[in-house]
Amino acid sequence: MKKLISNQKKIVTLMSISICSFIIFFSSCMKKESEMVVKGDSGTPTLPAMPYNYGSGQNNLATLGRVLFYDKNLSLNNAIACGSCHNQANSFADNHQFSRGLNNTYSTRNASAIVSSPFHSHFWDGRAANYDIAVFMPVMNHGEMDMFSLDILPAKLSAISYYSTLFNNAYGTSEITIARIRGALSEFVNDLSSTNSRFDRASTANTGQFNGNGLTAFEIAGWQLFNGKGKCINCHNGPNFNGGNQNIYENTLTSTFENIGLEVNYSDIGRGKITQNTADNGKFNIPTLLNIAVTAPYMHDGRYATLRQVIDHYSEGIQDSPNLSFHFRDIPSNLFTNSIDSFGFSQVLPPANFASFPVKPLSLTEQEKNNLEAFLNTLTDVNFLADPKFSNPFTGN
Numbered sequence: 001m002k003k004l005i006s007n008q009k010k011i012v013t014l015m016s017i018s019i020c021s022f023i024i025f026f027s028s029c030m031k032k033e034s035e036m037v038v039k040g041d042s043g044t045p046t047l048p049a050m051p052y053n054y055g056s057g058q059n060n061l062a063t064l065g066r067v068l069f070y071d072k073n074l075s076l077n078n079a080i081a082c083g084s085c086h087n088q089a090n091s092f093a094d095n096h097q098f099s100r101g102l103n104n105t106y107s108t109r110n111a112s113a114i115v116s117s118p119f120h121s122h123f124w125d126g127r128a129a130n131y132d133i134a135v136f137m138p139v140m141n142h143g144e145m146d147m148f149s150l151d152i153l154p155a156k157l158s159a160i161s162y163y164s165t166l167f168n169n170a171y172g173t174s175e176i177t178i179a180r181i182r183g184a185l186s187e188f189v190n191d192l193s194s195t196n197s198r199f200d201r202a203s204t205a206n207t208g209q210f211n212g213n214g215l216t217a218f219e220i221a222g223w224q225l226f227n228g229k230g231k232c233i234n235c236h237n238g239p240n241f242n243g244g245n246q247n248i249y250e251n252t253l254t255s256t257f258e259n260i261g262l263e264v265n266y267s268d269i270g271r272g273k274i275t276q277n278t279a280d281n282g283k284f285n286i287p288t289l290l291n292i293a294v295t296a297p298y299m300h301d302g303r304y305a306t307l308r309q310v311i312d313h314y315s316e317g318i319q320d321s322p323n324l325s326f327h328f329r330d331i332p333s334n335l336f337t338n339s340i341d342s343f344g345f346s347q348v349l350p351p352a353n354f355a356s357f358p359v360k361p362l363s364l365t366e367q368e369k370n371n372l373e374a375f376l377n378t379l380t381d382v383n384f385l386a387d388p389k390f391s392n393p394f395t396g397n
């Protein structure tokens with residue numbers, strides 16, 4: 001289960017929530033239902049004459065996706081957009097513990113950061129295998145976050161002047177369909193690639209080999225701790241520090257969903273709700289650590305306000321429960337067995353009765369905690385967080 005995959009790394013402009021959303025919200029309440037299909041007023045997007053280069057070659061599709069991502073017309077009452085909960089400045093996470101949906105209802109989990117991770121399942125419980133599925137899920141599956149009605153969306157967007165050109169540029173005709181909306185949103189999310197942090201620059205181009213260039217001795221010591229005594233790399237590995245190619249493993253191993261000992265009694269059963277397997281209760285998708293310094297609050301329930309609180313948790317706060325990861329237990333090394341899994345990865349398997357071994361807190365010193373935090377701070381890609389091609393095109397209206 002222990003997969004050590006080589007690390008190379010790869011998401012700030014605050015978006016103002018327009019005051020008019022309130023006015024629109026109240027005025028739309030007073031309209032008849034047929035009129036609610038008519039567009040709200042997000043303003044007109046300001047776009048460059050030549051589309052930005054998104055790196056995927058799908059620049060017109062990504063441009064359409066960017067407009068859709070920030071357009072409040074996608075919501076039933078024209079009050080929220082994807083970008084209302086996913087802020088670029090926060091690596092597309094929400095800096096509130098829970099996100100406000102329509103009619104002042106709140107999500108029950110913290111809105112995750114979004115950085116392009118095509119080979120990874122999405123959401124805290126991994127319920128979406130890819131972005132095509134994921135982009136409509138947060139808004140469709142939860143009554144409390146209901147964002148748009150797919151039945152009326154194409155007709156609604158067709159009544160908005162700027163979409164005709166955008167769909168035409170992206171798809172060759174101006175026709176608006178659910179599949180096209182989905183495809184453009186999916187493209188934009190897929191293009192949210194964050195690859196220019198100080199840590200990225202401390203690796204040799206081409207090989208991805210860490211050389212430490214430009215990092216302080218403390219930051220380098222933190223990276224060593226991350227790989228060593230901290231054991232963070234056992235889970236936060238792969239290009240995005242989120243456990244590598246998770247969706248490939250999903251049906252064979254559950255090791256990429258882990259319980260990190262936040263609670264004795266799981267208030268949210270996480271992965272277990274998807275698999276209906278009690279052994280998965282309390283396990284969650286390993287989150288990316290890219291831009292982690294700006295994605296507070298932390299964990300699926302946003303319980304920790306600071307990175308120091310997260311580190312304190314791993315150092316001395318881990319709670320024992322039947323599904324706690326074996327990585328946090330005191331298991332003699334001779335009880336582990338090595339094997340090669342069906343994908344060719346070497347695995348280190350714990351003894352079958354690993355849950356009976358006691359919790360082993362990391363017990364980090366103050367200096368080690370400082371170093372670890374310093375390292376985590378090197379994962380911030382300031383360009384990504386302020387890159388105009390990912391920004392809200394409606395700002396400035």
Ligand code: HEC
Pocket residue numbers: 069080081082083084085086099100101102107108109110111112113114115117121122123124125131134135136138139145147185189
């Ligand atoms: C009302 C707030 C809200 C809105 C609006 C919203 N999201 Fe989210 N989003 C969330 C929350 C909360 C989660 C985490 C839910 C979970 O994991 O159970 C999430 C998770 C995601 C993820 C998973 C990230 C990952 O890799 O795990 C993606 C992708 C995503 N949202 C895309 C979108 C898109 C696209 C839109 C617009 C169509 C959108 N979201 C609108 C709150 C929101």
Ligand code: HEC
Pocket residue numbers: 113226230231232233234235236257258259260262283284285286287288289292295297298299300301307310311314325327372
């Ligand atoms: C056994 C696997 C595992 C190990 C080892 C591990 N983590 Fe995690 N980490 C996770 C999982 C799973 C979550 C999400 C847990 C949740 O929300 O319930 C997480 C969450 C986090 C978060 C919050 C991310 C966010 O977006 O909210 C940070 C920061 C973090 N870990 C850092 C570390 C550091 C630093 C170490 C080493 C000291 C470490 N992790 C060791 C699996 C692990």
